Amino acid sequence: MKVFSAEQVRSIDLYTIEHEPVSSIDLMERAAAVFVHELLKLECNSSRFYILAGTGNNGGDGLAVARLLDALNKQVLVFTPAQSSKQSPDFRENLKRLSACPNVEIHDLPQFLTYEVHAKAVIIDALFGTGLSRPVKGIFADCIQGINNVPQKTYAIDIPSGLFCDEQNAKDDIIVHADVTYTFQFPKYSFFCAENEQYVGNWIVCDISLHPDIISHTQTDTFFVDSTMIHLHSRSHFSHKGTYGHAAVIAGSEGKNGAAILSAQACLKTGAGLVTACVPKPAMNTLLITCPEIMSSSFSADFFEHNKIAAIGIGPGIGVTSDSVEKLHIVLQQKNIPKVLDADALNCLGQNNELRRQLDVSCVLTPHPGEFDRLTQTHTSAYARLISQKKLAQQLGCYIILKGAYSSLCTPDGTIFFNSTGNPGMASAGMGDVLTGIITSLLAQQYTPFEAALYGMYIHGLAGDVALKNESHETLIASSIIDNLAEVFKKLDNIKNDCE
Secondary structure (H helix, E strand, O other), X not given: OEOOOHHHHHHHHHHHHXXXXXXXXXXXXXXXXXXXXXXXXXXXXXXXXXXXXXXXXXXXXXXXXXXHHHHOOOEEEEEOOOXXXXXXXXXXXXXXXXXXXXXXXXXXHHHHXXXXXXXXXXXXXXXXXXXXXXXXXXXXXXXXXXXXXXOXXXXXXXXXXXXXXXXXXXXXXXXXXXXXXEEEOOOOHHHHOHHHXXXXXXXXXXXXXXXXXXXXXXXXXXXXXXXXHOOOOOOOOOOOHHHHOEEEEEOOOOOOHHHHHHHHHHXXXXXXXXXXXXXXXXXXXXXXXXXXXXXXXXXXXXXXXXXXXXXXXEOOOXXXXXXXXXXXXXXXXXXXXXXXXXXXXXXHHHOOHHHHOOOOOOEEEOOOHHHHHHHOOOOOOHHXXXXXXXXXXXHHOOEEEEOOOOOEEEOOOOOEEEOOOOOHHHOOOOHHHHHHHHHHHHHHOOOOHHHHHHHHHHHHHHHHHHHHOOOOOOOOOHHHHHHOHHHHHHHHHHHHHHHO
8 A cells, every 4th residue: 555645645636536526525525424434333332522623624524524423313512713714615615514404513612622521422633634734833732632631532534633744743742642543545654653653543544535546656655565565476286395495594592592493483484495593502402392394503604605595584692792793794795695684683783884885685684673773873753763764775775674563664765665464462572583584484485585575574463463363462472473374374375366
């Protein structure tokens, strides 16, 4: 799914109006109907709705929602600066239509501040939309603070009022804290930043049928990954283990050999034909007992001369030592072998500019925020870190997955892909080790570094979501991901068959 800027969305709206064709007021009605449909999935038993509407088109959406709720015999109170001279044409038309609904109470916006909000009321935020370009002040800011000060659930239309669509807000900006945001057609870039979770809450994309031609032809460098972007290879009936590559996982050290086992197991279970784990000797027996299908070896300078390796994963649990640096140096010399760098391999990179200069398009880096900051600089926001991610991927000419909620993959040309799978239960030890194994396995199976990074990120998160069906956020562990990979591949195969 494409993610567009606010300006691009306005252009897509206009194209839809001109070429569907549909009037702007009818497109607004369509959006309002979709919002009400989705809202009532969660609030079907609620009977009282307070709607705060600005005088732009987001406010017009709110007035249309008020009328539709009234038609469903809901009690609706609207708070809006109805006497304001700054009204969009569609707001004005919807205000006229709403005035013909005698059961809807329309109050001047400031009255919300003194109104006693009913305990079972639902609040709908329609003050400002994606066109907002400066911090909210005055009575609007007061009303937003009023919304935030009451315990009733708040639902935002398209975007929480006060939140910028494409830019970073200041820390003291006044922004609605929505419980749920129903966003139209496309997610907004700001939704993917951790600091905005308190404003956006859970967000749901509502399809309002904007024109498909303009969507397909409008260029963007930001995408939201879904299953339609995952294209796994079919396996030949005559294939053998050599068909799917020999992967090397270089991982583990004293006290951290579990990282090596998790990475190697994930690599094997994702479909690599052969997996050799280069681990310290104390880990070899444990690996043999845990997973006898995985080969083990010590690592030496001539390892790649004696083994036909198709992909390399390096870093989980290796420590940051001179020996680790030497291993990484040898790995980076293998220019014809795609590779994944994670954990301590990244920490070694952060301390060694010479190693950084050896990176290229065959490399996939998978840092969590702390590791990323050690590669770059300390960041005070996820928004700033995303900007740095794009710069670093372009500078180093490699692929970078910044792990977290909505993990982001940045390509060497600066294109960003936000992941749609995964859940908070995956915030536990070893998850990154498993991701390293998954991506390494896909590389061994001759997926390109871009495909392996994108698909691996998606598969990893989806396995966490599948695991959550039988577990809780608290009990989910890294081995749960490995245990549920089979279900993930079945799921993706079913999706593929349904599309054919």
